[in-house]
Amino acid sequence: MTADPIGIAAVRAAAARIGADIVRTPVLTSPRLDALARGRVFIKAENLQRTGSFKFRGAANRIRALDAGQRSRGVVAFSSGNHALAIAEASRLAGVPATVIMPADAPGIKIDGARQRGARVILYDREREDREQIGRALVTEEGLTLVSPFDDPFVIAGQGTGALEAVAQVAEAAGAAVDQALVCCSGGGLAAGWAIALAEAAPAARVVTVEPAGFDDMARSLASGAWERNPRLAGSICDALLVPTPGRLTLPILAAHGARGVAVSDDAVLEAVRFAAQELKLVLEPGGAAALAAVLTGSVETAGRNTLLIASGGNVDPAIFQAAFRQSAAA
Structure with a gap:
């Protein structure tokens, strides 16, 4: 290791x-x-x-480091809530389109918060669906940049x-x-x-x-x-x-x-x-x-x-x- x-x-x-x-x-x-x-x-x-x-720190650093092409196409992130909120806000401040993939059982306050900050929210079942697979599909189909909640x-x-x-x-x-x-x-x-x-x-x-x-x-x-x-x-x-x-x-x-x-x-x-x-x-x-x-x-x-x-x-x-x-x- x-x-x-x-x-x-x-x-x-x-x-x-x-x-x-x-x-x-x-x-x-x-x-x-x-x-x-x-x-x-x-x-x-x-x-x-x-x-x-704390998630806003990492999200802001990742968004601010995007190149021009990545910024224009937008980002996608998966999160139970706080990373989603952070990506939505950091993207809003930087003028970058954001999509967040959230479990359907995430607290409503977090789901609503991501939407209020202008992010597109996609809900999934954390027991039966793979959030990473959903994210990779959007990267392929729409050219989005995937922002991991921790592995970046x-x-x-x-x-x-x-x-x-x-x-x-x-x-x-x-x-x-x-x-x-x-x-x-x-x-x-x-x-x-x-x-x-x-x-x-x-x-x-x-x-x-x-x-x-x-x-x-x-x-x-x-x-x-x-x-x-x-x-x-x-x-x-x-x-x-x-x-x-x-x-x-x-x-x-x-x-x-x-x-x-x-x-x-x-x-x-x-x-x-x-x-x-x-x-x-x-x-x-x-x-x-x-x-x-x-x-x-x-x-x-x-x-x-x-x-x-x-x-x-x-x-x-x-x-x-x-x-x-x-x-x-x-x-």
Whole structure:
């Protein structure tokens, strides 16, 4: 397994390319969370990023890097929601036609959001249809450029810009060095980008991927050194984190940087959604709260450490948000 040659120079180039498009999101702290963790916890609030998730960074970098011919023909992307929203918005800003392929069971707020940003939305059944096959057909038939949600060098580099920001913000605010970074993980584009950036910005920090229990293909793949697959493609509230297997580019990058993975239950994620709202005043979707859930459940050792985690998305379905508070009340 050989790491793809995406280096810190690509991340820095992405930061320059998308600087005018993105929001420099805050890094937040909480005395309550620090007490629970018995260490210092720093939260990179990418739920406050444009379109409500970190995905906008990678999408903007990929769209801005298109050549003139690609821009005129347009792009196609497949996504459970946040990548679709990001592609739709980045394409709108750049004047590029966009098509997004989304599972029919994606949260309505994400489907509507992609349409409102001018994208053509194609829905599919994630259990019976292959989104990649649908995308490849559109590439062949219409000459569109396929933008992977995670397996694209420009997307990976764009996601890494958040880590560069976060490490600088932690140093500025607290004079602290990052010991470990907890990253919500689906195909691994975010985690791979962060691993590349942290290797220079915080070389002592280890990346820990966080996935839903039962869908921890990245954690199992990092442990085995081979591409492991999930037995199911649906069945967790963390819709943003459900993929069949890690990316072809992302797994080697994470393995090369010594990353490891953990998994958290849906109940733990719901509690993290509630905690974020009540204690941190942040609205998070389940997939965006997975890294926080790992801290709250003690899935990762945090005592005496400086832990950076990402709140990766805030496009929560209202019913799920309400369920988080009902679960807390029933406990």
